[in-house]
Amino acid sequence: MTNKNCTQALGLGLLFIANSWSALAQESALEEVVVTATKRSVALQDLAGSANVLGADKLGPGGIQEVRDMQVDIPNLSIGDQFGFARVFMRGIGMTSIDIGGEGAVAFLQDGAIIPRPAAQLMGMFDLDQVEVLRGPQGTLYGRGATGGAINMVTAKPGEEFGGYLSVTAGNYSLAQFKGAIDVPMGDALSMRIAASLDSRDGYGNNIFTGSDINDRDASAYRATFVYDDGGPLKATLSAQYYEEDDNNYAFSYFGQSQGSSIPVPFGVPILGGNTVGMVGGDFYDINSDQEPINDRDGQLINLTIDYAFDDSWSLKSITSSQSMDRFLRDDLDSTDANLFGQNNYTEESDSLGQELILNFSNDRLDVLSGVMYFEEELYGEVRVPLTNLCFLLAPDACGTPVGEFLNSGNYLQDGDIDIEAWGAYVEGTYSLSDAWSVIAGLRYNYEERDGTGSFIFDAIGLDVPTNQRESWNDLTPRVTLQYSPNDNMMLYATYTEAFKSGVINTGSTSPPLDPETVDAFEIGLKGQNGSGTLRYSVAAFFYDYQDMQISFVDETSTVSTINAAEAENTGLELELEGNFENGFSFDFYLTYLSAEYQEFFNGDYANGFAIADLSGNNLPNAPESTAKLGLNWEGQVGNGVLRLRGEAYYQDDVYFTEWNRPDAYQASYEQYNASAEYSWNDQWQLSVWGRNLSDEEVMSNNIITAPLYDSLRVGAVLPPRTYGATLTLQF
Numbered sequence: 001m002t003n004k005n006c007t008q009a010l011g012l013g014l015l016f017i018a019n020s021w022s023a024l025a026q027e028s029a030l031e032e033v034v035v036t037a038t039k040r041s042v043a044l045q046d047l048a049g050s051a052n053v054l055g056a057d058k059l060g061p062g063g064i065q066e067v068r069d070m071q072v073d074i075p076n077l078s079i080g081d082q083f084g085f086a087r088v089f090m091r092g093i094g095m096t097s098i099d100i101g102g103e104g105a106v107a108f109l110q111d112g113a114i115i116p117r118p119a120a121q122l123m124g125m126f127d128l129d130q131v132e133v134l135r136g137p138q139g140t141l142y143g144r145g146a147t148g149g150a151i152n153m154v155t156a157k158p159g160e161e162f163g164g165y166l167s168v169t170a171g172n173y174s175l176a177q178f179k180g181a182i183d184v185p186m187g188d189a190l191s192m193r194i195a196a197s198l199d200s201r202d203g204y205g206n207n208i209f210t211g212s213d214i215n216d217r218d219a220s221a222y223r224a225t226f227v228y229d230d231g232g233p234l235k236a237t238l239s240a241q242y243y244e245e246d247d248n249n250y251a252f253s254y255f256g257q258s259q260g261s262s263i264p265v266p267f268g269v270p271i272l273g274g275n276t277v278g279m280v281g282g283d284f285y286d287i288n289s290d291q292e293p294i295n296d297r298d299g300q301l302i303n304l305t306i307d308y309a310f311d312d313s314w315s316l317k318s319i320t321s322s323q324s325m326d327r328f329l330r331d332d333l334d335s336t337d338a339n340l341f342g343q344n345n346y347t348e349e350s351d352s353l354g355q356e357l358i359l360n361f362s363n364d365r366l367d368v369l370s371g372v373m374y375f376e377e378e379l380y381g382e383v384r385v386p387l388t389n390l391c392f393l394l395a396p397d398a399c400g401t402p403v404g405e406f407l408n409s410g411n412y413l414q415d416g417d418i419d420i421e422a423w424g425a426y427v428e429g430t431y432s433l434s435d436a437w438s439v440i441a442g443l444r445y446n447y448e449e450r451d452g453t454g455s456f457i458f459d460a461i462g463l464d465v466p467t468n469q470r471e472s473w474n475d476l477t478p479r480v481t482l483q484y485s486p487n488d489n490m491m492l493y494a495t496y497t498e499a500f501k502s503g504v505i506n507t508g509s510t511s512p513p514l515d516p517e518t519v520d521a522f523e524i525g526l527k528g529q530n531g532s533g534t535l536r537y538s539v540a541a542f543f544y545d546y547q548d549m550q551i552s553f554v555d556e557t558s559t560v561s562t563i564n565a566a567e568a569e570n571t572g573l574e575l576e577l578e579g580n581f582e583n584g585f586s587f588d589f590y591l592t593y594l595s596a597e598y599q600e601f602f603n604g605d606y607a608n609g610f611a612i613a614d615l616s617g618n619n620l621p622n623a624p625e626s627t628a629k630l631g632l633n634w635e636g637q638v639g640n641g642v643l644r645l646r647g648e649a650y651y652q653d654d655v656y657f658t659e660w661n662r663p664d665a666y667q668a669s670y671e672q673y674n675a676s677a678e679y680s681w682n683d684q685w686q687l688s689v690w691g692r693n694l695s696d697e698e699v700m701s702n703n704i705i706t707a708p709l710y711d712s713l714r715v716g717a718v719l720p721p722r723t724y725g726a727t728l729t730l731q732f
Contacts, residue, residue, distance in 0.1 A: 028580055029533030037132040037152035039112070039141055039317075039358055039369055045527055048440060048483045048493035050075075050135040050540045050574065056156070059128050061169040061177055061727040062676050062690025067121055068701065068719070070151075072629060072650045072672060074133050075574045075590045078622040080701030081717050083346055084250040084295060084329040085118035087702055090135055091542065092570045092596030092623035093148035093519070098552040098704070099506035099562050100348055100381030101418050101452070105517065107138065107146035110153045111239070113303050113321030114145075116377055116420075117350050120299055120325045123243050126221055127181050127195035129154045135574075136542060137521045139477035139499030140442035143424045144375075147499040147519045147546075155239060158193035158227050159183040163732055171725020173216075175201040189230035197221045203248060204721055205285030207292060208277060209337040214251040214293055215285065215718075220244055235307045244298035251293035252344075252715040253285070254278065254335035258664040258705045260606035260712035274336030284698040285718060289332040291343050297327030314361055321354040333385065334710050341393075342710060345384040352377035352420075369442075370427040375420070381507035382415035387460055393709075394460065407460065414508030414560075416454015416467055422502065423447040428479065440481035440495075447474040450513070452505040460709075461557060463510075471513035475500040490528035497521050504550055504562070511562045520545040535579040544570040551659065553603065556610040558707035566601035566659075568620055570594065584636040589629065596623035601659065606705055606712055618661045624653040624669075641681030648674045657703040657716070664714055665703040672697060684731050691724035 033044040033053045044053055052074050054064060064070055067086050068079040078089040087095040088106045095104035095118060108115040115121055125131070131153050138146035164182035169175065181195035198220050203213030221243035228236040254276050277288040287293075304320040326349050334342030356373040391404035398404040428442030449472035457464045479497040501517035525540040549566040572594040580586045598618050604610035631648035650672040657665040676690035703716035 030529075030536055030578060030580060035132045035134075036112075036154065037109070037134050037150055039371070040360060040367075045529065045536065046491065048481050048491070048525070049495065050523070050525065050538070050542075052133045052135070052576075054131040054133070056129055059125060059131065060179070061167070061171075061725065062674075062688060062692065064125070064131070066123075066125060067151075070131070070133070071652075072648070072674070074135070075576060075629075076135060076572065076592045076594060076627065077133070078624065078652075078655065080622065081122060081250060082702045082704065083331075084122070084297075084327065086121040087118075087622065088121070088148070088151075089622040090148040091544070091572055092568075092594055092620045093544070093546065094622060096549060096551050096621065097504065097506070097562055099504075099509055099511075099560055100346075100383065100414070101379060101506035101509070102504055102550070102552065102562065103145050103502070105145065105148035105501050107142045107144075107150040108153075109150065110301065111155055111237075111303050111305060112152065112319045112356070113301075113323075114352075114354050114375060115301075115323070116352050116375075117325050117348070117379075119297065119327055119348060120323070120350075123219075123221070123245075123299070125153060126179060126197035127156045127223060129156045135540075136523055137497050137499030137519050137544075139497050139519075140426055140428050140444045140479040141369075143373075143426070143444050143446040143477065143500055144422055144448060144502045147501045147517055155223065155225065156181065156193065156195065157237065158185075158191040158225060160185060160191065164193075165729055165731045167727055167729040169725055169727040171201070172723060173202045173204065175723070175725050177727075189228055191227050191229075193223075193225040193227075195223045195225075203285075204718070205251070205253075205283070205287065207248075207251075208280055208282050208286055208288045209290060210292060212248060212292055214248050214287055216247050217249055218245065218247040233309045237303075237305045239301075239303045241301040242298070246296050248293045249295040250329060250331075250717065251287055252331040252333070252335065253700075253718050254287060255700065255703055255714040255716060256664075258606070258712045258714050259662055260664075260705060260708070262711060274334065274338030274340060276335050280337075285721060287332070287335070288337050289335065290337050290339050291330060291332035293332075294328065294330040296329075297325065299323065299325035313363055314359070317358040317360070319354070319356045319358070322352070323354075324351045325349070333706055333715070335713055335715055339388055341385065341387045341390045343386055343388065345382070345386075347380075347382040347384075349380040350377060365432040367430040368427065369429070371425070373422075373424045375422040377418075377420040379418045379420065379507065380416070381418075383413070383508070384415070385412035387411060390460055410459025411457055412460070412558075413457040414454070414467075414506075416452055416507040418450055418452040418505055418507055421449045436485055438483040438485075440479070440483065442479040444477045445474070446477065446500050446502075448472065448502040450503070450505040452507065454508040456508050456510050456559075458557075458559060465510065467508050467510060469505050469513055471503060471505060473503045473516050475516060475518065489531060490526070492524075492526050494524045495522070497523075501550075506562055509560070509562065514550045514562060515548050515564045517549055517564075518547045536577070538574075538576040540574045542570070542572050542574075544568070546570065551603075553658075554606075554705065554707045555604060556708060558709040565603060566615075567599040568597060568601075569599055570596040570620070570623075572596075584634050586633045586635075588631045588633075591626070591628045593626050594623055595625065596620040598659065603659065605660075606708075607660075607662070615659050615661075618659055619656055621657050621659060622655055624655045626653045627651060638679070639681075641679050644676075644678040644680075646674075646676050646678075650674075657700070658705060665705060667700045667703070670697045670699055671695065672699075686727075686729040686731070688727045688729070689725075690727070691722065693720060693722050694724075696722040 203216035426444035
């Protein structure tokens with residue numbers, strides 16, 4: 001979509017607002033939505049920034065069940081996965097590292113507690129009240145890893161009476177899901193909620209060589225939540241969660257040769273007779289590999305939140321979190337059915353502890369939010385690639401000799417430990433200059449220290465070096481916002497903010513410690529609604545000056561390097577609309593425009609012998625120029641129950657997956673259509689039938705160029721094909 005077309009579309013959207021007011025004036029007002037990710041409860045329409053809240057009605061079977069489903073509902077959000085961890089991009093800013101130890105630029109939280117590992121962010125979401133998304137840098141409130149934005153998952157809390165729900169889902173690919181929760185009062189002040197999710201389905205594709213399913217799912221999750229609330233000044237919430245996966249998910253799909261491939265054979269690496277899926281047949285979701293993809297992970301999360309109100313003006317909140325995650329992932333880097341040197345074994349172990357204290361003060365004209373946080377993590381990572389049969393590539397005449405055996409018995413190995421320690425202190429105040437004008441000002445101090453010990457071994461080129469490194473970083477990140485509300489139905493704001501993404505030491509990496517990423521961000525916005533509250537709108541424009549982007553790539557020696565490489569500028573526009581029509585009809589709509597380009601970036605060209613080339617002016621990865629979504633709903637009485645119908649269409653423009661902007665790592669524009677029908681009766685029962693990606697679009701969610709050792713092949717991940725099913729829910 002061109003700049004001119006996007007501007008015209010935004011203008012038409014604003015014209016639609018004006019023409020819709022009179023038609024909407026007689027209908028029921030939209031419900032007020034409250035967001036807590038700002039560390040205070042704020043109505044979404046009163047928040048001076050870009051944000052979205054996904055309610056419980058959008059979460060679950062047929063809707064949003066995992067992180068990658070969210071990109072349909074959130075403007076300027078692009079999500080994929082790689083090596084079994086989440087690659088989340090917001091407004092063109094996101095996860096650009098492929099090394100263990102790297103972290104994303106979008107902060108993930110559950111009930112306000114940081115989820116540090118990108119691999120843990122791919123776990124299925126269950127029994128949530130809502131998901132809150134803050135778009136844009138959150139340098140004051142979150143620091144260290146929120147240069148793109150923040151996502152906060154708010155879990156369901158126990159009710160005051162005995163009750164709960166149970167849902168059963170069946171669908172294609174032999175989908176079987178069981179989800180449920182039960183609330184149990186335990187006295188006048190204490191209550192408990194137990195929730196569980198069991199999820200199983202066949203794979204979206206097959207490993208043709210072995211006959212096994214790939215990208216299947218076998219997962220379970222459990223959570224117990226206790227709330228103490230006697231109506232006094234003290235309220236405490238304790239939750240404990242466990243999850244596990246054991247399946248063949250997150251397989252490497254093979255997409256063919258790249259412009260850097262040198263072997264002139266279509267579809268494959270012709271060593272030892274190895275065949276790729278392109279040589280033996282199979283569809284977009286299949287692979288042909290001697291190695292089964294393995295995904296084995298589990299994790300625990302314990303959160304304790306204590307709220308204490310001293311009086312009507314002062315309150316204190318404490319958030320304590322303890323987390324652990326262990327995972328093992330195996331994929332085949334050479335993408336063939338030959339037993340080559342492509343078995344990629346990925347191990348990650350993380351134990352972390354977080355503590356945050358938040359002090360709030362509020363009176364008629366002044367609100368002050370201040371806090372301190374501490375975070376520590378012990379991280380172990382290992383990437384092990386056995387160099388099986390490497391002699392056939394490097395020294396075929398030596399195969400069967402001691403030299404050949406030495407080559408074949410070696411490893412590519414990165415392993416080590418990283419101890420992470422982070423501190424932060426912040427204050428943010430909102431002062432009402434008058435009934436219409438307010439100013440928000442904040443400042444955060446960030447400190448992070450990383451201590452890494454480990455080794456890097458690549459026997460094929462004679463490397464065996466220690467990778468012990470230690471580094472620390474600190475930064476001050478301010479925010480200033482001017483807010484103008486001429487009446488109760490309209491608000492304008494202008495914000496300048498800075499944000500900081502911590503420096504990185506990757507486990508077992510020979511790369512030097514990376515400097516932090518920083519961003520200077522400007523945003524102006526308009527939010528409002530008509531007089532009856534039946535139509536809401538939001539328009540935002542932003543400009544980012546991004547510095548020292550942390551970028552990973554595979555160099556000419558087939559090793560992963562991560563560098564501070566680039567400056568970038570991101571400019572965008574976003575329009576959102578939501579309204580109720582007559583006779584039970586409603587709609588939601590968004591349209592975005594994004595220009596995200598490198599301003600200064602030089603890197604070795606894999607398609608030209610790794611000669612240094614200037615990539616300035618290229619688009620950032622995972623930054624579509626435009627996205628759009630239109631959702632239509634109808635709700636009405638049918639018989640003794642209520643029928644709800646929904647259909648939605650989503651459009652995403654072309655994206656590149658690497659900084660090279662070449663067609664060998666590229667996803668063309670596509671559309672996705674989703675629909676559902678839900679019938680509720682007797683205040684207890686609900687039956688839903690649903691379908692996603694109804695046009696069965698074949699979409700890559702990520703594509704990387706592998707090492708020269710594998711002839712720079714193209715591998716990556718795919719989004720699900722058409723899925724459909726039915727869900728029966730009992731409320732009791």
